[in-house]
Amino acid sequence: MSATTPPDAVRDGDLIAAIDLGSNSFHIVVAQRVLGQLRVVDRLRETVRMAEGLNALGGLDPAVRDRALACLDRFGQRVAHIPRRQVRAVATNTVRQLRNPDVFLRPAEAALGHPIDVISGREEARLIYLGVAHEQPPEPSQKRLVIDIGGGSTECIIGRGFQPLERESLQLGCIASTRRFFPNGKLGRKRWQAALTEVELQFQQFAATYRNLGWDEAIGTSGTHKALANICAAMKAGTGGISREALHKVRDRLLMAGRIEDIDLPGLSDDRRPVIAGGVLVLEAAFAVLGLEYLQVSKAALREGVLYDLLGRDGADDPREASVAALMQRYGVDVAQAQRVERTALMLFDQVAADWGLGREDRAMLSRAARLHELGLAIAHSGYHIHGAYVLQHSDIAGFSQQGQRFLATLVRCHRRSVPKSAFEQLPERLQPSARRCAALLRLAVVLHRARRDETLTGIRLSASGNTLRLHLERRWLQARPLLRADLEGELEDMLDLGVALVLDLA
Template sequence: MPNSLQTPEPLQDGDLLAAIDLGSNSFHMVIARYLLGQLRVVDRLRETVRMADGLDGKGGISADAQQRALDCLARFGQRIRDLPNVRVRALATNTVRKLRQPRAFLDPAEAALGHAIEVVSGREEARLIYLGVAHAQPPKPGQRRLVIDIGGGSTEFIIGSGFEPIERESLQAGCIASTRRFFPDGKLSRKRWRDALNTIGAEFQSISSRYRALGWDEAVGSSGTHKAISEICQKMKLSKGAITATALPQLRDALLQAKHVDEIDLPGLSADRRPIIAGGVLVLEAAFNALALEKLNVSKAAMREGILYDLLGRHGDNDLRDASLAALSLRYGIDTEQAARVEDTALALFEQVADDWQLEADDAQMLRWAARLHEIGLVISHNGYHSHGAYLLEHSDIAGFSRQEQQMLAALVRSHRRNVGKSAFDALPDRLLPTARRLTALLRIAVLLHRSHEADPIPRLWLHCHDNVLQLQLDAAYLEARPLLQADLQGEIQASASLGFTLQPELT
């Protein structure tokens, strides 16, 4: 399968983009056409998959739940079979985050879809949700908006202004997870509800003070749970579309007239939503209580629309990842002049071998980022700073990045000096391993050449690859004047072998 990290060409009128959201309850796909700088939705697909129902609490997933997911992705894949990989982005959320061995699911899932699937953190999921809602319903200038999204396994809370989130959190309470957690046998009672409400309310207290102090002018709910609750409220004549603090308790009382989840009979409630509506109402009531909400409007947009607009930004000049890494560089006091020298040399080497190694522009972007941040770990300690830097990059919340992208970046930084560990690339899917090793080889050479932090350019630098042999030609006079560099190059011959290459330094 083609590399998933491709940096796309600028969009042309008529181009199609596809966003796939692998939620814990439903899988969604939205296809939009790019016209005159705008996106126009041309197709939507949704299937109830309930992956979260298959979680066993130990990081495993049932064969039935996995098969439902694979069957759905195969159908989605048929619809986007002819779309280039650079115009498709598929993101997995809470359920896949919980898997002990996510690749055991992702590998067959990618084969079924025909495109790469990335996993996003809860906070990145929250950012994309806000982006989708903000584009569908642009907020008023200067006003803050609270967005709540109740998914199958988690609930995201975001406060934003305009198109930018200010606060974003993801808490482990969703409609499927809460139904399973508090009503495992399906039995409903007021005591169970009160106990569950107190438990979730206590968990929501972790954000309530901060969010209420920040404040908002409007509250909006996205996701199928809010749409379903809104529909029920309208059918019961409790509200005219919004969910209110007076309507919600009446809906809950009507729900609790049933003694079992299977017996819930509310007007406007669909059959596929019935098994999980109790958990959804429970989480929403806890949110209303924790944040003292009076009214929640409902948006038709959600994360899938956010993925589309984020993808649009990646095709243009508004790639959030660049800004995020620039902020990291500033925060950790990186020597930007040294980083620029390493970046320039790494990209010069990249250009000389890109055709032979079939490297793409996206790979150049990843190499560029790794060069800019390779010394980020120095903020912790010089000793082992490459390992510290890799930890920071893999485990920080970096807006715009998927887990896979952060893992790739971390692997390059971890391996840019010293020995390349046997487990350095274990987090990456097999299809990215050749690229990771090649980019690592280029970054190592660039860092090595600039170890002395000299500002003077390197004369006549040339790299050629043939059958995994890397011939590196350097100016003889330049090298002879630098005995440390000579020693480093000899050491790099052994290190390159662990990446699968034979380095052959030559003098010109």
């Protein structure tokens, strides 16, 4: 095991699981690590159609919510005996669109027995590409276009090897587009053409960039593409893929039905019939705008990408670390100061982690926040902690869930000055206690390094009991640093807004 591999990393024989809360279907994939590779041992899929329950105000129909929770309860039984670190659940477009996602996520996490990460569209795109690349390894120099049509969104990615180069996510999916363009179930050429023109405009936003970059092959993934490949094969219009000509034949036959409930396509399952029109519409627009002639179909999708990403987080391939390094470079972070604060923050963390119930992921997030706490200085010195927090919350940062970015942003927002009463409200309740405590540790580390010079912090010890932090310092050492003493005395009051009582113990 390498020095960068944690002692509780996934080993040969261990099981890992990925759970995908899609807008159409929920999926679970369980795999076993064998000789460094993943071997799928179980798959479950249930049609939940979350997107059907999403209303214009961002609410979720109670019947659809109950259907989703019942599915997650069953999935939870399957992963109940797999260690928490070896399971990752992600939620996509429909949960992203909810006005208050936590209203759904709290009971959903209770039913599943695991946290659920809400991921952005571009992070979803990255994971989809990762899954396809691992399942169908490309040539190192080969570029691929990958298109994933889900229930609520469509992701388009160009990548080379295992790295995505361009990622886009559109608010177009088989369910969402069917509901939007054919709300009464009627199909007709005039209606279809008007809808196609509107969908094509969405692809036009990035089409020039993609076509200029180019690709060697195009791959479709997820349910719509698999269903269309089966239909094309049944119509003897192709085997294993989708051509432009075959797609038009499917569209023409679909429109002949006149109504969605009357669609009669060979190879089409009853389960897929209610949403196939929206999927065909989106794919026809993609073919037209991107100039596609043929699309291979991959068995891999988001869930496989989540599995491989989960493995990467155990070692040097954690995408979050690469993202932090890129942010530091982009915003000109003072690396030496960031490292000083990080070392001290982690030293303090290690002294109180057990008493405060903080874990490995909390330590990693504190480390990242320490490296990024001055990111906002590139914008302005005044309120730089606010600027940095805004950037971290609202950027597309590879590897992070929306909750993860908010956690990071909250630590950066609260590392200096007063702490707003609403600072932690954006976080799920389960993350708020650890975020408050990590913020307290980051504040102390920043104060101890205000001088911005290398200094051995001798005699400093931290202990925790309940919500009380006791900072043990040598009296003579602190007396020689009047500015530090004034800063620490100021923290006695400011820390209270974190729910932490700081006590200075001078010996």
